[in-house]
Amino acid sequence: MAQAGVFLEHDQFNCSICLDVLKDPVTIPCGHSYCKGCIKGYWDQDDYMGIYGCPQCRQSFTPRPVLGRNTMLADVVEKLKKTGLHTAPSEESYAEPGDVECDVCTERKKKAFKSCLVCLASFCETHLRPHYESPAFQKHKLVPPTKKLHENLCAHHDKLLEVFCRTDQHCICYLCLTDEHKGHDTILAATEMTQRKNELGEMQSASQQKIQEREKELQELRQATQSLSLSAKAAIEETERIFTELVCSIERRRTEVKELIRAHERAALSQAGGFLQQLEQEIADLKKRDAQLGQLFQTEDHISFLQNCQTVCAQPVPVELPKMITDPNFGAVIAAISEFQALLEDVCQGGFVNISEKVSDVAIMQPEKPKIITESAAAVPTPVFGSHFVGQNPFGTSGVTTPGFGAFTFSSYGTRSSGSRQRLQQRRRRR
Template sequence: LSLSVSVYQFLCSICLDVFTDPVSTPCGHNFCKTCITQHWDISTQCQCPMCKEFFKQRPELRVNTFISEMANLEGSMCKKHEKQLELFCKTDQICVCLFCTFSDHKSHDIVPLKEECEVKKAELGETDAEIQQMIQKRRVKIQEIKRSVELSREDAEREIADSVQVFTSLMQSVERGQAELIGMIEETQKTTEKQAEGFIKELQQEISELMRRSSEVEQVHRSSYVGSVRRAVAQLEETLSNEMKKLLEAELKTVQQFEVDLTLDPDTAHPKLILSDDGKQVKHGDVKKNLPDNPERFSSCPCVFGQQSFSSGRFYYEVLVKGKTKWDLGVARESINRRGQITLDPNHGYWNVCLRNENEYKAAAFRPVRLSLKSQPQKVGVFVDYEEGLVSFYDVDAAVLMYSYSGCSFTEKLYPYFSPCVNDGGKNSAPLIITPVSHAD
């Protein structure tokens, strides 16, 4: 349920605006279809504007449906009142609807949105026609420079040929002078070409900047919301982030209502495990205790079941994992193999989340899933909905969902499953502790 939205993911790097008909290049970068097409139309080489990768021929552009759908989320409706954004608050620099002016913006400086867009358009200082004219002038200048270079090259070649013809008869006496003359002519030509390349590069950069500004002007003509779209997207991002955090906190509080009181079952504990007297803590010891070899006991892996089993309904419990470098937590069905080595995956009756190497978290699914967590959980919550076939794991302190197994088919008793793993010479000696839920006021 974790969600992260960034405004920059929905902005074209050419026009710096929200994507219109977003397409992807073979190198993986995204642009408005019109922006990248116009960029290649005026460029002498087919090149990605972002990573500068060259293409031998203009590649086929494919519509990026994901970005297109996400960009379409940026509607022009007020999220609070479900009304059209027709006004602009100069005080807060945001778009508002009519109802906003009677509540949050009662005493603010409010103007029609179209009027504000016209002001923004006037601030651009140049019309699209003027920019196009400036672009054309620079294109003409590029052609003039190229022609000048060509004429210079022809003159150089002609001078070299004339020099060779004039001094052929005097080769022995003026050979050194002839070589120097040719060198001077060639050096002059190189200098001319180098200067021309510099002029062309500067003019092409100016054309690119003018094209960008032209796109801004065109966007102003097409949409009355161009002056406020970035602020609207930023507001949307902040709202989504806050709402998602509230939803996750509410979800955790909901599942915590199904808290059960668990104790560990000593008859299932591996002989090297040490259980506390109250049955709430378990850790791994170096000495193997002489215990009855009953069929319920794990014989090889350092595991233990909870005494309580569940065959219907919902249940939730929390385990303190602070200070550990390895652990396994979850639930398992009653009929799992407890003798010898075990395989932690749903196909063998286990639904678990594991920690390895201090900071490597994974879900032991049919194919292990690496979990990317922003922080290391100190307390893990486990929630099971038997009828829905759902097993979820939470970072309690961060109120973050770590992973969920969904669509499971439970047909027998489920037991809470704990493994503190081996103590690793004392590095992993901290216990797993079943703790009561701390309900916030």
């Protein structure tokens, strides 16, 4: 391939887990390739979950795929190691401010591809080839490029930090084991990292599970709030419709009562008008007869007196009047209307209490269980918020205090308010 002049990027043949050239390459079902040891170790951490994913595309597989060697890719990698890899020249390969530079490049520095913990130097792809091709560098530890290689050296012995002291919780070199860390609980840094990564993997899995649970709860809470808002809107619309009908019904009843009073007034006045005309006619006839009697009394002509006496002395037929009420009024009607008002107020008060209790029962979150009250605390009455007290509440005031309705206090159902009772008693006394 090199002779054919094909330019390939070095990264195409690197394992995305160890970042080294593929060793014993295998291809998983999604098409990505890894070192057999790298992907096996990666999936070993997911055995407890039973779900295995691709580190690059995150595609998951169940059950665990069987790893088979990709012979074609393995042959290509082997040939590239023998013939060398032609890389396409690119400005991106040169180091820019902030990048880790190759420590071997003499002219324009290229971007470092790996850092060696043994050489304590960073190398570009070209100068890194001996680490892949020469057996002398096979045991060197390659890591992603870093500027902090000096931090991997022991400050006392200038040796590579390869051991982790669990007693003092920091990295040390092998010479430290015979010095100040003698007898401490120590372990290889790589082994400690593997163990801690396993612990972090478990913590991450638990964290992800917690996140999923919380996201589910968040979705349920959002649905509950949306459902509550829609239900509240429907309740408001229904309340508006029902109260509008109630107002219209009251208006209609008011018109009917007014018309009933006026109709009765017209009928009574019409009946009294007939009797008025009869009485006025009778009075006029009596006055006329009285005048005739006066004239007859003054008559001296005995013939004329006797001829007219029988006619004038005849008694007129009196008008038959029913029993008359001297002071007719609609006081009883006014009292009945007052009683209807008091009764309606009682019904409204009781209805408001019932409605407020139903409204307060609607909630998104269930109330917490009441705490156990000790004997000392039981001696002092404590108001229980969120409950309703009919007739007497824990604050010493009559009525029901409903949470969520501000300072609204409703009287007990079926109990007439004191103001309504006083007005009704005063009207009854006037009667």
